[in-house]
Amino acid sequence: MGAPMIEGERAGLLIVDVQNDFCSGGALPVPDGDSIVSVLNHYIDDAVAHGATVYVSRDWHPAITTHFKSYGGPWPAHCVQGTDGARFHPNLRLPASAIVITKGEKPNSPGYSAFEGHTPEGEPFLTDLRERGIPHLYVGGLATDYCVKHSVLDALSAGFQVNVLEDAIAGVDPEGSARAVIEMRERGAQVGHA
Numbered sequence: 001m002g003a004p005m006i007e008g009e010r011a012g013l014l015i016v017d018v019q020n021d022f023c024s025g026g027a028l029p030v031p032d033g034d035s036i037v038s039v040l041n042h043y044i045d046d047a048v049a050h051g052a053t054v055y056v057s058r059d060w061h062p063a064i065t066t067h068f069k070s071y072g073g074p075w076p077a078h079c080v081q082g083t084d085g086a087r088f089h090p091n092l093r094l095p096a097s098a099i100v101i102t103k104g105e106k107p108n109s110p111g112y113s114a115f116e117g118h119t120p121e122g123e124p125f126l127t128d129l130r131e132r133g134i135p136h137l138y139v140g141g142l143a144t145d146y147c148v149k150h151s152v153l154d155a156l157s158a159g160f161q162v163n164v165l166e167d168a169i170a171g172v173d174p175e176g177s178a179r180a181v182i183e184m185r186e187r188g189a190q191v192g193h194a
Helices: 034-048 125-133 144-157 176-184
Strands: 009-018 053-059 101-103 134-143 161-169 189-194
Touching: 009 034, 009 144, 009 189, 034 134, 034 161, 053 144, 134 144, 144 161, 144 176, 161 176, 176 189
Parallel strands: 009 053, 009 134, 053 101, 134 161, 161 189
Antiparallel strands: none
């Protein structure tokens, strides 16, 4: 992994939507989505070792939502609340201290960004970050061209310093993912390995 990525309690690691439905055999698999799990585990270990806060976002869609094709949306049904597909990848080694950010619960909202989500206590993600005094986020997960991109752009808009962990993201569409990386860089994110 190279030099330590984390500046202790002043940083957060956000793992975006590494759920079964976005991995091999899932309802909406991201090509090579499984390949980033072991890389993310290294970043998780590093974050924990340096006292950083680990966040993990999840899609948590209702069975009936305008996000799904059967109700006029763009996607097949995925990450439906309480299903195996909505569970985190079984090989993702999340610490007990990880804070789950739930998003996409509203029937009329896609919930692409973790900043649309909330903690288990119902607090908005942004509020939790502010209360912990975290100005710097490291972001990895799925998918580069959707939930990773939207989360990163929202973080930048909110004034955070953002590092996108290029070796710990995977996208739905290669061209769309390349454009997403360019857009994140142009908006001020650092993209590379920590």
